[in-house]
Amino acid sequence: MSTDRIWSYARDSGYVEGQDLTGFAVVGSDGTIGRVDRQAAPHGMAHLVVDTGVWLFGRSFLVPVGMVTGIDAPGRRITLGCTGAEVKRAPRFRTDSETRDRSYLTAVGTYYLRLLAAA
Incomplete structure (x- = not known):
């Protein structure tokens, strides 16, 4: 299964090239998940690092765009096509070096593509 499409914003998402989303609230279909801590696109794999604050004891999650x-x-609000619980079950994000690790990013992409396929 190709993970390429999970790393690009959908045309109808409202994203404008070069837009800084840092600090935007991130909302799933079941409520607020956290805020965008940073965004990056190593290896062409654009993603957001979402800080959940106290929701999950300060954990952060990597979410493909x-x-x-x-x-x-x-x-200053971003809506995701999944629930907070689904974000919570994604491959665990531990260190900033993972945002540049192609194998970790591929595992995250595969997880989220399965969510899209099941929807």
């Missing part, structure tokens, strides 16, 4: 279904720039 292909999961973004909407961006409300004036409201």
Whole structure:
């Protein structure tokens, strides 16, 4: 299964090239998940690192940008096409070096593609 499409924003997501999403609230279909701590695109695998604050004891999660279904720039809010529980079950994000590790990013992409296929 190719993970390429999970690493690009959907055309109808509202993303504008070069847009800084740092600090935007991240919302799943079941409520707020956290805030964008940073965004990156190593190896062409664009993703957001989402800080959950106290929701999950300060854990962060890596979310491929292909999961973004909407961006409300004036409201500083990003909507994902999954639930917070599904984000919580994604491959665990531990260190910043993982944001550059192709094998870790591929595992994350495969997980989220399965969510999209099941929807």
